[in-house]
Amino acid sequence: MNFGKKILCIGAGYVGGPTMAVIALKCPQYKVTVVDINEDKIRQWNSDQLPIYEPGLDGIVKKARGLNLFFSTDIKGCIKDADIIFVSVNTPTKTFGLGAGMAPDLQYWEKTAREILESSEGSKIIVEKSTLPVKTAQAMEGILKTNENDSCFEVVCNPEFLAEGTAIQDLLEPDRVLIGSHQTDSGLKAAEEIVKIYANWVPKEKIITTNLWSSELSKLVANAFLAQRISSINSISALCEKTEADISEISFAIGSDRRIGSKFLNASVGFGGSCFKKDILNLVYIAESYGLDEVAEYWEMVVKINEYQQERFVARIVNAMFNTAVDKKIAIFGFAFKANTGDTRESPAKYIVKKLLEEKAILSITDPQALTNARMDLAGMDGQIAFEADPYKAANEASAIVLITEWDEFKRLDYDMIYKKMRKPALIFDGRNILDHQTLFSLGFDVYPIGKPSLTHSH
Ligand code: UDX
Ligand code: ADP
16 A cells, blocks of 8 residues: 555554554554564564553554554664654653652663664654653754764654543543644644644644643643642542541532532542653752752652652551551552553552561452553562452452552452451451442441541441
């Protein structure tokens, strides 16, 4: 088949894979190829067992793969061939050197920029897709300008706003698509090329074009605002646990104010995921590097409250178990950082499990999609851990259930049957407030929600 423009995406992860699958589906006139250095990942993208779990993704990949969607490991060849290159490689937080623990580790980005430079001929548009700190485009251009052949590049920023678990829906019906570019003739022309792709299915008024720096910063700020809402409500949940107030009632009451809105007000054991903490720390790092200490401190508190929330949760568990979890079996319901994904990056489950192992508890972890990642995350950790696909088996003979991820599966379990097979007193800690606490209490459980008084029989 003769295609028009050729799109390449470097990085076949949680962002690159679903985004390119949807672009391919909606734009049959483009040839879309996704490459990755990880050969195993590419093999999985070409199989029936995709490397990530995302509702709706399988069907779209099956429809487009082989027609105009391809997964390949030939990075050099594909770069040479492409007109538009999306870069969606990982940008974890630096663990070493200057800015360790805060600044993003841009080694994968720089490597990619150099690969593009080495294998390019002619002119190409480079699209930043990974979450990156402000002014990355400038760094990217710095590398690309060192070219000695006649290739020429225009860097455009098109931040991704998809949330895991709803990625396909978010891509099909985005609130907005943001495209940042230099406000020069060539910059605006490049931005127009990217607008053209999305205009195949996104209404024009939802496609926002800005200057390069605004689009880069918007991504960090959007995530910081969302995370801030969660930390705000979580901070109030601590106050609720000390009083007669109920955090769900407060969320509902304040969320009914249209100026506040009801989303992202669910108190929880804390937010996780690959973006929130990393993006806020990027923001903090940028603010600090410009000497804006108050701004940095303001946003850093969002992360601190998130850590505080997890610490409080563990302390409540140990405290309720008569201050000792030694040799007690605890079932961990959920390891993913949220429901409908197998992703465990920055999941509060990791911290909670680590702390409970330090208390010498015996853990049985269950999760509908995240057990493979959980196994990898916990490899080498001292202590007794079992991984159990069946939640009933995970809870068998346990003294407590600790619910961390809000999977629907956990709402539908037969808690009467579970209660009967647990050691007594049987405790349940609902880190997401998704269970029917009154019913659990009447079945015999001692129930510990987030941000509400506990319901206990014994004390
Ligand atoms: C986020 C942004 O939503 C998305 O726009 C961006 O592109 C990437 O980062 P994601 O991390 O996939 O997406 O998930 P999100 O739904 O935002 O949830 C993040 C965390 O906050 C999860 O751990 C979730 O459980 C938690 N959360 C969310 C709460 O604790 N309470 C809420 O009310 C909402
Ligand atoms: P995200 O959530 O941002 O999509 P992931 O870690 O899921 O992050 O995906 C990033 C992908 O980028 C990984 O599959 C990784 O192997 C790939 N990657 C990193 N560096 C390169 C590179 N230089 N060339 C090709 N792929 C790369």
